[in-house]
Amino acid sequence: MSQASTLSTAPSLCPSSDPGVPGCVAFGVVLGSAEQPRLRQFEAPLPVSDDLLAMAGPARPTEVFRFAAPCACGACPNFQGDRCGLVTKIVRLLPATTEDLPPCLIRPQCRWWQEEGQAACLRCPEVVTDNPNPSALMRLACDPSSPIPALALPPAERKKGTTLKTYEDSSA
Ligand code: SF4
Ligand code: SF4
Secondary structure, three states, X not given: OOHHHHHOXXXXXXXXXXXXXXXXXXEEEEEEOOOOEEEEEEEEEXXXXXXXXXXXXXXXXXXXXXXXXXXXXXXXXXXXXXXXXXXXXXXXXXXXXXXXOOOOOOHHHEHHHXXXXXXXXXXXXXXXXXXXXXXXXXXXXXXXXXXXXXXXXXXXXXXXXXXXXXXXXXXX
8 A cells, every 4th residue: 555545544435436326426527539538537526416417418427427435345346355456457457548647636535546556547547437348458457257467467468459368377
């Protein structure tokens, strides 16, 4: 866990939550393309309201917005051991989408930041909570039943369309 986790004693937030979770706020909108989605964060978190959710239509709100809410920990299928397996897989499987640490409204409380630090933030802009068109590696990362690879994939293997052999080897 990084030093950032000591900045706040408030509950850790999941940055890919669902608007139905108590305490949830919207903190950004997914722009970009289906192949290269990019999160743009709001200037301030927005409360979840019927009007906000309706703006996503006909898509699901989790296809359009990113929501943050207290991490469900053991009640979440992505929680493995005492950590968020989702962000560990994202960091070990996917390439960074930016070279610079993006500004973030929720960083001190974000579980992904607390666990994986900058590596999580450099990949966070590509995360769509309900992604209808994920890359093969993003699909693996988001599958709670997929094992956490013991080693990070080499950068060349992280490109979209890569074979998954290296992943399978590293998960053995
Ligand atoms: S374990 Fe990960 S994906 Fe699940 S609620 Fe917590 S931060 Fe979110
Ligand atoms: S940019 Fe980093 S701190 Fe902000 S939500 Fe994403 S992972 Fe969390």
